[in-house]
Amino acid sequence: MTTRKDTGRAGSRRRGGFTLIELLAVMGVIAILSVLAVGGYNGILRAFSESSAEDALRRAVMLARQQACVEGTDLYVWPTDVNKFIVIRKVGMIMETDNAARQPSYMKKKVSTFKDADGKTKQVKWILDPFADLEDSSGAITGVDETGDAYDELVESYLQNFSGQYQFDIDGQCLAYYAYPPWFSSDEQCWVFGIPAQAQFASADGDYFAAGHEYGVVVLPEQILPSGFFFKGSEKGDGDFDPNWAKRNNVHVLPDGRVEKQVDFVISEGSEASSGTVEHKVTVRKDGTVSTSSR
Secondary structure (H helix, E strand, C coil): CHHHHHHHHHHHHHHCCCCHHHHHHHHHHHHHHHHHHHHHHHHHHHHHHHHHHHHHHHHHHHHHHHHHHHHCCCEEEEEEECCEEEEEEEEEECCEEECCCECCCCCCCCECEEECCCCCEEEEEEEEECCCCCCCCCCCCCCCCCCHHHHHHHHHHHHHHCCCCEEEECCCCEEEECCEEEEEECCCCEEEEEEECCCCEECCCCCCCCCCCEEEEECCCCEECCCCEEECCCECCCCCECHHHHHHCCEEECCCCCECCCEEEEEEECCCCCCCCEEEEEEECCCCCEEEEEC
């Protein structure tokens, strides 16, 4: 009986642990499985990113076509950097500009400056356009009762919450936010709005928001391609953004949903815009259809 009990205890001790060789073998198997799992996961992420890079552009073009048909106006999908683009709804053409003190219809004093998000005082550039369609699409202040505290509270609240509204100078390739929301000047019979005299984004040298320039409202926030993807050809030899490439490769959607000219984007994958090894071609045809391929 004593022998059997001792044998049982010895068996229990053997079943209760692993030898060093067994432990190393298990760790090796876990390491191999981990490598395979991570590799597969990274492959899935890469495939998703590649699809997202192409789909992001495709969705932007389709949105522009739908809105162009609904509103009967021109829209643009315009590259703004090596890996960024915006969607613009054309509003009109600038009649004239000035920097003089003006009194918006919703204010009780003339202004020629404004405070930016950092609290710094900046000069205003006023844009005048008699034929703009700004009332419904750009957050214009109209029909305000210009008397009493209710008026003051409304305007103050509106100006404090007025953000995310941007205008794009199509001819001058310049992006600027509203310093003062649009209003219709009954004296001058035109729409007026204020932007910073110094543009927030400019892709080329020139006279921005000048008389005779076409401009539009940015209808979507700036879109960014997935990490590691770039528009091939958008970079200069020194790696900087090439505004001339952007001007040649914007998608101009006409009011009937067609596209002015076929545009071929090549989205390059790599750590730098000039070193991509995988390329994804996105073709926007004149009939508005979009096709993609990889090479």
